[in-house]
Amino acid sequence: MAASRVDVRKTYKLYIGGAFPRSESGRSFVVNDAKGKFLANASLASRKDARDAVVAARKAVPGWAGRTPYNRGQILYRIAEVLDSRGDQFVAELVRTEGVTAAKARTYVEAAVDRLVWYAGWADKIGQVVGNANPVSGPFFNLSSPEPTGVVAVVAPRGPLLGLVSVLAPVIVTGNTAVVLASEAHPLTAITLAEVLDASDVPGGVVNILTGTVSEVAPWLASHMDVNAIDLTGVTDPELATDLERAAADNLKRVRRAPATEPDWLATPGIDRLTDFLEIKTVWHPIGV
Amino acid sequence: MPATASTAQGSASSPGIGAYADVTASEASLRRFLHGLPGVDQVGAEARAASLGTRSIKTTAKAHALELAITMVDLTTLEGQDTPGKVRALANKALRPDPADPTCPSVAAVCVYGDLVGSVKEVVGHQVNVAAVATAFPSGRASMEIKLADTRDAVAAGADEIDMVIDRGAFLAGHYLQVYDEIVAVKEACQRADGSHAHLKVIFETGELQTYDNVRRASWLAMLAGTDFIKTSTGKVQPAATLPVTLVMLEAVRDFREATGVQIGVKPAGGIRTAKDAIKYLVMVNEVAGPDWLTPDWFRFGASTLLNDLLMQRTKIATGRYSGPDYFTLD
Numbered sequence: 001m002a003a004s005r006v007d008v009r010k011t012y013k014l015y016i017g018g019a020f021p022r023s024e025s026g027r028s029f030v031v032n033d034a035k036g037k038f039l040a041n042a043s044l045a046s047r048k049d050a051r052d053a054v055v056a057a058r059k060a061v062p063g064w065a066g067r068t069p070y071n072r073g074q075i076l077y078r079i080a081e082v083l084d085s086r087g088d089q090f091v092a093e094l095v096r097t098e099g100v101t102a103a104k105a106r107t108y109v110e111a112a113v114d115r116l117v118w119y120a121g122w123a124d125k126i127g128q129v130v131g132n133a134n135p136v137s138g139p140f141f142n143l144s145s146p147e148p149t150g151v152v153a154v155v156a157p158r159g160p161l162l163g164l165v166s167v168l169a170p171v172i173v174t175g176n177t178a179v180v181l182a183s184e185a186h187p188l189t190a191i192t193l194a195e196v197l198d199a200s201d202v203p204g205g206v207v208n209i210l211t212g213t214v215s216e217v218a219p220w221l222a223s224h225m226d227v228n229a230i231d232l233t234g235v236t237d238p239e240l241a242t243d244l245e246r247a248a249a250d251n252l253k254r255v256r257r258a259p260a261t262e263p264d265w266l267a268t269p270g271i272d273r274l275t276d277f278l279e280i281k282t283v284w285h286p287i288g289v
Numbered sequence: 290m291p292a293t294a295s296t297a298q299g300s301a302s303s304p305g306i307g308a309y310a311d312v313t314a315s316e317a318s319l320r321r322f323l324h325g326l327p328g329v330d331q332v333g334a335e336a337r338a339a340s341l342g343t344r345s346i347k348t349t350a351k352a353h354a355l356e357l358a359i360t361m362v363d364l365t366t367l368e369g370q371d372t373p374g375k376v377r378a379l380a381n382k383a384l385r386p387d388p389a390d391p392t393c394p395s396v397a398a399v400c401v402y403g404d405l406v407g408s409v410k411e412v413v414g415h416q417v418n419v420a421a422v423a424t425a426f427p428s429g430r431a432s433m434e435i436k437l438a439d440t441r442d443a444v445a446a447g448a449d450e451i452d453m454v455i456d457r458g459a460f461l462a463g464h465y466l467q468v469y470d471e472i473v474a475v476k477e478a479c480q481r482a483d484g485s486h487a488h489l490k491v492i493f494e495t496g497e498l499q500t501y502d503n504v505r506r507a508s509w510l511a512m513l514a515g516t517d518f519i520k521t522s523t524g525k526v527q528p529a530a531t532l533p534v535t536l537v538m539l540e541a542v543r544d545f546r547e548a549t550g551v552q553i554g555v556k557p558a559g560g561i562r563t564a565k566d567a568i569k570y571l572v573m574v575n576e577v578a579g580p581d582w583l584t585p586d587w588f589r590f591g592a593s594t595l596l597n598d599l600l601m602q603r604t605k606i607a608t609g610r611y612s613g614p615d616y617f618t619l620d
Contacts, residue, residue: 051611058613226613250610 012042012187014049014211015194017056018204024048029212031188034099042187045212047220050179053208054226057151057177060205065148065175073123076173079200080116083165086196087113090161090189097160097186111266112165118268119169126174126274134282141285146278148175149254150228153221155214155244157234160186162265164193167233170273172206179227180209181218183234187211215240222247229254229277233263306549309513316466319510323465326509329501329537338532341576342569351568355603356394358567358595359386361585363420363556365400365593366620367427367524373408375620376401380412382618387600389616390607396596397585398450402426403443410447420450420490424475427494427523429454433474440478443487450488451479454523455507457497465510472514490518490556495534496526504534508541518554524591529559532569539577555582558591564602567595593620 012031013020022028027044043049064072083090087109094105131145152171157163160183171178182190194209210217214235222230222244230248233256235241241258248255256276312322346354364383366376380399387393398418399409409419421443425431431439440451453475459467472491479487491511495504511519519538522529535557542553555578561567567590574582582588597617604612 054611220611223610224613225611225616247610251613 010040012040012191012211014043014045014053015191015198015207015209016049016053017059017208018198020191020194020198023212024052031097033096039096040188042191042211045181045210045217047217049210049212050181050217050220050224053179053210054151054153054221054224056205057179057208058226060177060203061148061150063203064172064177064206067175069124069127069175072173072175073120075201076116076120076123076169079197079202080113080120082196082200083109083116083193084113090192093189093192094161097188107266108159108162112162115162115165115269116169119173119274122170122271122274123173126271126278129271130275130278130280136284139287141287142282143285144280144282146174146275147281149277149279150176151226152176152178152277153218153224153227153230154178154180155218155230155232155234156180156183156190157265158183158185158236158262159265160189161193163234163262164190166265166269167231167273168207170269170271171231171277172202174274174278176229176277177206178208179221180207181214181221181234182209182211184212184214218244219247222253223250225251227251227253229256231256231276232258234258304549306513306515306551308549313466313469313513316464319465319469320463323506323509326502326505329505331501331533334501334533334536338536338573341536341573342532344569344572346568346572352603352606354568354571355564355599355606357583358564358571358590359599359603360394360397361589362396362596362599363398363400363558363589363591364396364596365524365558365591367400367402367422371402371405373405376405376408377412378618379620380409380417382596382620383417384413386596387604387617390604393600393603397589400450400452400591403439403446403448406443406446406448418449418488419447420452421446421448422452422454422492422523424453424471426452426454426492427525429456429494430458433471436471437474437478440475444479444481448487450490450518451475452490452492452520454492454494455511457494460498460503460507460510465506468507469510469514472511472516476515488517489515490520490554491516492520492523492558494523494526495521495530496528501533501537504537505541508538509545512541512545512551512553516553518556518589520556520558520589520591522557522559522591524559527560530557530561530591532573535570536573536577539574539582542582543578552581552587554587554589556589556591561590561592562594562598564595564598567599 013022023043023045025046028041029044031039031042033039090109091105134142136142190209197207235258383396383399395417398420400420403421406421423440423443424436455468476489479489493507508519538555546552574588601612
């Protein structure tokens with residue numbers, strides 16, 4: 001029998017601007033599996049990686065927001081396709097990192113695919129639901145329509161795949177770009193998802209994923225003047241959540257507050273995650289009399 | 290660091306440019322001199338520029354560098370679509386780059402086409418210099434009369450500085466004396482009625498000079514012709530300013546001062562967009578030419594987008610949080 005093959009040990013990097021760079025700080029941290037055994041090294045993002053990610057996200061806004069909602073829906077659907085075809089890989093990864101059974105992991109992966117399809121469907125419908133032709137007492141057409149808010153920072157929740165997809169999809173489907181700070185406990189699945197995004201026609205910079213410590217990086221995103229909104233779903237420390245909200249107030253960021261308890265990600269969501277990161281634009285147009 | 294041209298030019302006892310009168314006396318002697326300059330070690334120059342670019346400048350030194358870089362900016366707009374209104378807006382920005390912060394210094398100059406000098410002058414008065422590009426910018430392809438008229442018009446309109454382009458075609462063809470005579474003639478055209486003269490910057494368009502040896506020759510040629518500044522590029526040709534090219538030019542001005550006692554300024558222009566880049570240039574100025582050049586009188590950045598990045602980094606240091614382009618003027 002031949003000598004056993006040498007393992008290919010994967011190094012998990014960041015996902016910024018459509019590329020997979022190491023942290024500029026050169027730091028990494030050890031990620032263990034559910035049994036406490038070494039699993040892989042992941043990049044420990046610094047404030048400068050967050051800065052670079054925001055620059056990449058800002059650069060991607062005009063192109064992404066300028067696409068038709070239909071096209072964004074198609075791209076989300078494409079993410080679902082690619083994720084589905086790599087389902088086994090995600091199942092195996094969830095079993096190792098979370099220590100759940102294969103059947104349970106399969107439920108999460110399938111729910112994540114379905115969640116993407118669900119949000120993909122909203123792409124060209126949200127405008128009709130939250131937009132309106134307003135009745136006004138004057139000779140005007142008065143139309144309100146939702147517009148993406150811009151760059152959204154997301155502190156992802158613990159659920160490594162379903163949780164992440166459930167907070168990411170609603171942000172980008174309406175035309176925002178995202179800087180995601182992956183769950184501190186389960187960073188690897190986020191980077192594997194980045195590989196899926198990278199293969200799904202998602203333009204570089206629309207989604208940027210950082211792995212590292214929430215308390216180190218999140219404050220820089222919260223105070224960043226070029227970030228338009230922040231989703232604190234994954235912040236578990238109430239004191240940190242308050243600090244982040246306070247920092248976010250400096251440029252009047254939209255803030256989605258940290259939930260009191262981890263939401264049930266398997267339940268069908270409402271559209272509040274979509275509408276939280278939209279601005280309503282109202283146009284007054286004179287009617288020729 | 291590799292020793293360069295200084296040895297070839299004789300003693301350091303400051304004999305002045307006059308000592309080179311025989312060099313510029315004829316085409317043959319000028320060519321002999323320029324081709325006698327030591328060649329530039331291309332790999333060495335690029336490696337040195339790259340290694341100087343890795344210096345980490347932090348905290349108070351960084352704050353100082355950003356402040357200095359702002360005062361060195363020649364805020365530039367050289368578009369066919371420039372209007373008097375647009376250059377007035379730019380001139381206002383030059384005076385008060387960050388309207389939210391009165392401690393923010395003004396830039397060094399506003400750089401525009403000659404016909405817009407008056408519009409800028411109305412706004413800035415004597416608080417900020419006005420630089421005008423002249424001599425058939427950016428190609429430099431026009432008759433001598435037109436180039437000189439271009440220069441005189443700009444000076445008459447009140448330009449404090451003239452950025453001229455050399456005739457690269459003549460330079461590359463080896464007609465060095467023609468290029469020399471042109472610079473001398475434009476320098477004369479910079480004279481004002483009261484005897485003072487507008488500062489002359491000579492643009493080489495290093496992206497078209499092909500080799501570092503040519504950049505060194507062009508530098509010496511312009512310096513011998515009496516320029517006040519040597520400038521890399523018009524910004525219309527890629528590559529524009531690069532670190533190695535600027536390194537070669539900084540070595541030239543350093544060696545020229547050693548040989549003649551005359552100090553010449555350097556202005557990289559085009560392609561410098563981030564504060565990080567600007568700081569790399571400042572490190573290089575300090576290391577290659579020396580701290581004497583670290584003032585707006587002797588070193589400038591020709592740039593437009595650079596200023597906003599400098600302001601954002603400056604604001605970041607002041608407030609402790611990252612700033613964004615939404616908070617600075619579009620230009």
